[in-house]
Amino acid sequence: MDAQAFPLTWPDTMPRTPNKVASKFKTELSAALKNVRSSLGLFSGDSGKKVDNLVISSNVTLGVERPADPGVAVWFVWDGMQVCIAVDRYAKVEDNLQAIHHIVEARRTEMRHGGLHIVRATFRGFTALPAPKRRSWREIFKVDGTLPTTAAGLESRYRSLAKERHPDSPGGSHDAMTELNQAKSEALKEIGA
Known part of the structure; x- marks a missing residue:
């Protein structure tokens, strides 16, 4: 696990929430932190x-309780699984922490009513997987780094590769086409086109 307390270590597999909302929680930061620690301790006891x-x-530091990014990620190992529960839905750090407390409490409820196998299945969704390795646009376009690249040359190569990668083509797929489209955007941005 490469998670660190500061700055925020967000899991690569979880999307960020662009528009924060206000919560109805009335919990202070220190109480929300205590709630998370307590619920994890109780969860550990319940599950054995x-x-x-x-x-x-x-992103909370001494003197900065209201960082621009209020997200919180709680990383831990449970039953041999690397788990991360990450919440950035709310505009305040303490509200995101309190939400994580409630998520852990929900796992305790699952434990009481469904058993350990239900909680294991749920936590597989929180498993902190490493981010998939992305290939560079140069690798996808099969461009030698020593040659100058132009927007026209990229467009020509894109069209050729799109014929092979399009989902309607034999051997093509939605994922292959998505990768190509992302590579084209990155390439155009890098060369300033």
Whole structure:
């Protein structure tokens, strides 16, 4: 686990929330932090499995309780799984922490009513997987880094590759076409076109 308490370590597999909303929580930062730690301790006791390597990651530092990015990611190891519960829905750090507390409490409810196998299945959704390795646009376009690249040359190569990668083409797929489109955007941005 490469998570750190500061600055915020957000899992690559979880999207960010662009528009924050106000919450109805009335919990102060210190109380929300205590709630998260307490609910994880109770969850550990309920499940009979230790919660290890706990890291509560945010952009809060001494003197800065209202960072521009209020997201919180709680990283830990449970039952052999690297887990991350990350919330950035709310405009305040303490509200995102309190939401994580409620998420853990929901797992405790699952434990009481469904058992350990239900919680394991749920936590697989929170499993902190490494980000997939992305290929560079040069690799996708098969461009030698020593040759100058022009917008016209990229467009020509794009059209040729799109014929092969399009989902309607034999051997093509939606994922292959998406990768090509992202590579084209990155290429045009890099060369300033």
